[in-house]
Amino acid sequence: MASSSESNTRPIRLADIAKAAGVSHGTASNVFSRPEIVREEVRERVKAAAEAMGYAGPDPKGRLLRAGKVNAIGVATTEPLSYFFDDPFARAIMAGISEACDATGAGIALVSAGNQEKLAWNIQSALVDGFILFCIEGGSRLVELTRERKLPFVALELGFDDDTVSAIGVDNVAGARLAAQHLAELGHRRFAVLALPFADGSTGLVSPEKVRTALYTGTRDRLVGYFEAFSRYGVDTAGIPVYETENDEASTRAGLETIFASAAPPTAILAMSDRIAMIAIEWLAARGIAVPGDVSVVGFDGVPDAALCDPPLTTVAQPIAEIGRRAARTILDFDGTVRRETLGVELVVRASSGPPPKTAPKTA
Amino acid sequence: MASSSESNTRPIRLADIAKAAGVSHGTASNVFSRPEIVREEVRERVKAAAEAMGYAGPDPKGRLLRAGKVNAIGVATTEPLSYFFDDPFARAIMAGISEACDATGAGIALVSAGNQEKLAWNIQSALVDGFILFCIEGGSRLVELTRERKLPFVALELGFDDDTVSAIGVDNVAGARLAAQHLAELGHRRFAVLALPFADGSTGLVSPEKVRTALYTGTRDRLVGYFEAFSRYGVDTAGIPVYETENDEASTRAGLETIFASAAPPTAILAMSDRIAMIAIEWLAARGIAVPGDVSVVGFDGVPDAALCDPPLTTVAQPIAEIGRRAARTILDFDGTVRRETLGVELVVRASSGPPPKTAPKTA
DNA sequence: ACCAAAATTTGAATCGATCCAACAAAGATG
DNA sequence: CATCTTTGTTGGATCGATTCAAATTTTGGT
Numbered sequence: 001m002a003s004s005s006e007s008n009t010r011p012i013r014l015a016d017i018a019k020a021a022g023v024s025h026g027t028a029s030n031v032f033s034r035p036e037i038v039r040e041e042v043r044e045r046v047k048a049a050a051e052a053m054g055y056a057g058p059d060p061k062g063r064l065l066r067a068g069k070v071n072a073i074g075v076a077t078t079e080p081l082s083y084f085f086d087d088p089f090a091r092a093i094m095a096g097i098s099e100a101c102d103a104t105g106a107g108i109a110l111v112s113a114g115n116q117e118k119l120a121w122n123i124q125s126a127l128v129d130g131f132i133l134f135c136i137e138g139g140s141r142l143v144e145l146t147r148e149r150k151l152p153f154v155a156l157e158l159g160f161d162d163d164t165v166s167a168i169g170v171d172n173v174a175g176a177r178l179a180a181q182h183l184a185e186l187g188h189r190r191f192a193v194l195a196l197p198f199a200d201g202s203t204g205l206v207s208p209e210k211v212r213t214a215l216y217t218g219t220r221d222r223l224v225g226y227f228e229a230f231s232r233y234g235v236d237t238a239g240i241p242v243y244e245t246e247n248d249e250a251s252t253r254a255g256l257e258t259i260f261a262s263a264a265p266p267t268a269i270l271a272m273s274d275r276i277a278m279i280a281i282e283w284l285a286a287r288g289i290a291v292p293g294d295v296s297v298v299g300f301d302g303v304p305d306a307a308l309c310d311p312p313l314t315t316v317a318q319p320i321a322e323i324g325r326r327a328a329r330t331i332l333d334f335d336g337t338v339r340r341e342t343l344g345v346e347l348v349v350r351a352s353s354g355p356p357p358k359t360a361p362k363t364a
Numbered sequence: 365m366a367s368s369s370e371s372n373t374r375p376i377r378l379a380d381i382a383k384a385a386g387v388s389h390g391t392a393s394n395v396f397s398r399p400e401i402v403r404e405e406v407r408e409r410v411k412a413a414a415e416a417m418g419y420a421g422p423d424p425k426g427r428l429l430r431a432g433k434v435n436a437i438g439v440a441t442t443e444p445l446s447y448f449f450d451d452p453f454a455r456a457i458m459a460g461i462s463e464a465c466d467a468t469g470a471g472i473a474l475v476s477a478g479n480q481e482k483l484a485w486n487i488q489s490a491l492v493d494g495f496i497l498f499c500i501e502g503g504s505r506l507v508e509l510t511r512e513r514k515l516p517f518v519a520l521e522l523g524f525d526d527d528t529v530s531a532i533g534v535d536n537v538a539g540a541r542l543a544a545q546h547l548a549e550l551g552h553r554r555f556a557v558l559a560l561p562f563a564d565g566s567t568g569l570v571s572p573e574k575v576r577t578a579l580y581t582g583t584r585d586r587l588v589g590y591f592e593a594f595s596r597y598g599v600d601t602a603g604i605p606v607y608e609t610e611n612d613e614a615s616t617r618a619g620l621e622t623i624f625a626s627a628a629p630p631t632a633i634l635a636m637s638d639r640i641a642m643i644a645i646e647w648l649a650a651r652g653i654a655v656p657g658d659v660s661v662v663g664f665d666g667v668p669d670a671a672l673c674d675p676p677l678t679t680v681a682q683p684i685a686e687i688g689r690r691a692a693r694t695i696l697d698f699d700g701t702v703r704r705e706t707l708g709v710e711l712v713v714r715a716s717s718g719p720p721p722k723t724a725p726k727t728a
Numbered sequence: 729a730c731c732a733a734a735a736t737t738t739g740a741a742t743c744g745a746t747c748c749a750a751c752a753a754a755g756a757t758g
Numbered sequence: 759c760a761t762c763t764t765t766g767t768t769g770g771a772t773c774g775a776t777t778c779a780a781a782t783t784t785t786g787g788t
Contacts, residue, residue: 062744426774
């Protein structure tokens with residue numbers, strides 16, 4: 001007994017229940033996808049058969065092949081997957097992407113791999129209708145890999161200026177100018193810059209020619225913005241230390257050590273990310289240097305955490321959620337054109353910046 | 365001219381380049397999936413044809429159908445997608461899941477929908493090998509929907525005790541007992557409980573029979589744990605207000621209003637989540653009630669934020685990342701068995717709890 | 729030059745659905 | 759009663775790959 005009722009071997013297919021119900025597979029398919037066009041009596045019979053055989057419903061794998069659309073957008077990065085849940089900037093962007101996806105019912109597939117080979121495979125085999133790329137380190141590699149898929153994709157943070165790829169970013173020059181100008185107006189004249197990477201895998205003080213050949217134009221543009229403001233206020237840009245970090249704790253601390261080893265340490269620090277800025281504030285506090293009493297710090301990004309740190313961070317706020325929303329929309333409403341958007345930024349003045357001290361800091 | 369070379373209509377298939385290269389599709393397929401078994405000369409010819417025709421590589425849609433495995437796990441909830449990036453508990457779990465997925469190269473697909481109908485569709489059409497369910501509100505509905513798919517799935521937070529579904533959770537009774545015991549040992553005798561939902565969509569003070577018929581056994585178990593400890597210390601459990609919140613700001617504040625309207629307000633609050641606890645601390649601070657000077661607060665969960673709030677929160681820490689890791693492993697190593705795991709918890713004493721005041725609080 | 733063994737290539741079958749042109753049956757119209 | 763609609767159903771074609779047994783070509787030995 002229990003010879004045919006035992007479905008212990010392979011899963012039940014639509015064709016199986018069609019046969020069991022004595023209808024064609026076309027009709028069986030209609031029962032699930034357009035039930036209104038099949039006669040009630042037949043519909044019930046098929047449903048009963050499905051129920052009896054333990055049918056799981058039309059397999060999306062099959063449907064997908066036919067339909068072509070996955071109804072999900074892939075978000076890719078070269079960082080590990082946990083980056084999406086740890087990094088405040090990433091999280092804020094994901095919130096924007098989520099919003100757009102929720103509105104249209106699309107899903108989100110997270111794709112990542114530090115490992116070169118796995119990254120390629122993961123991009124190649126991701127079941128998505130398009131990609132949003134977090135171009136942090138190794139951005140161009142990620143773009144190349146993704147381009148191969150011939151699916152719509154959009155790069156975030158404008159890591160480079162290839163006009164053939166869609167990208168969404170902010171006006172880095174204007175934002176940086178705002179930040180530097182704010183400090184200059186407060187009276188600061190001795191600055192230091194803690195920069196994001198100019199190229200992969202290097203850190204340290206940056207020479208002018210390195211700036212000119214920067215791989216990441218976002219980094220370069222921010223520096224350009226800072227310098228523009230400096231010149232306007234008559235500050236000699238040649239004397240300003242620019243330290244390239246990797247946007248992490250180790251390299252930022254190393255940069256601070258270098259900068260404050262100088263005979264004439266800065267009274268203001270321009271950090272190219274809130275992350276760097278917050279690490280700097282912590283480092284300064286640990287050394288008894290008052291912020292903003294001795295040294296002012298201005299960040300860049302405007303992540304939510306920046307408002308909560310101590311002291312709250314003055315920063316150049318990007319419309320982060322909006323960037324995410326637009327990126328998602330770019331994929332969801334893809335029309336075959338290359339779309340490059342540059343959004344505005346806004347200086348948010350909080351407590352980490354103030355006038356320079358009367359006497360040089362760290363004298364005591 | 366340009367009649368056949370213009371591929372402006374539909375995408376290039378493997379079969380197209382097979383024909384162009386003059387080989388069978390079997391061989392063409394091998395060039396991409398097992399290049400080592402095809403003769404070099406042929407391999408180059410096929411690759412050249414692919415290059416020339418702008419072939420995007422084997423479409424994962426086709427591969428998927430054949431292979432059966434998606435190599436991605438779905439994480440589902442009834443909350444909007446942004447929940448995964450906003451909620452600290454969810455984020456900590458996702459970090460654990462990410463870790464396990466990174467290790468095996470699996471992807472993560474986020475599935476969600478508040479809307480009943482869309483939820484069903486999203487679950488039915490998700491391209492995944494299995495699901496991890498965040499059973500918050502509407503957990504049983506989510507489980508029913510997912511069961512239909514006949515894919516492996518595991519429920520988090522043990523919303524209910526159906527032994528036929530795999531689940532991973534913590535020992536709620538023991539954890540709650542620990543929390544209540546801690547406060548009792550500090551000398552507290554007047555308590556209030558801010559509870560998680562007992563059932564969908566209700567809030568307010570809870571009667572004993574409601575507790576007995578609680579839909580969410582997690583909530584019930586925590587209450588049981590609190591009460592166990594109370595009885596042991598001779599505290600009359602009948603007099604303790606238990607206010608059911610929805611784990612959000614509005615209902616928690618309402619609960620606090622109710623509780624502190626009493627003639628004999630509590631000296632200690634047991635919150636069933638860190639979220640609730642942190643909202644309570646804020647509410648108390650705004651009313652000038654000192655924590656822990658006047659009132660002690662103990663949370664539950666052990667989210668990272670709890671260590672950073674002011675004052676740092678005493679709480680019952682769940683091994684959150686471990687839960688995520690195990691959930692992912694349960695799906696990735698699925699062996700057809702139902703697996704129910706209960707992990708231990710740990711009391712983390714921080715600054716939000718202390719001895720009760722000599723005089724009753726709020727007297728001034 | 730011949731044959732067995734090894735290395736490649738072939739082409740049909742399969743994965744699980746949806747779509748659609750053609751057809752059948754029932755009801756409406758002249 | 760013949761014809762036209764309307765409503766439902768059918769079965770073949772298709773989506774884009776992988777797989778594998780069988781056919782074919784190469785290689786190596788004598």
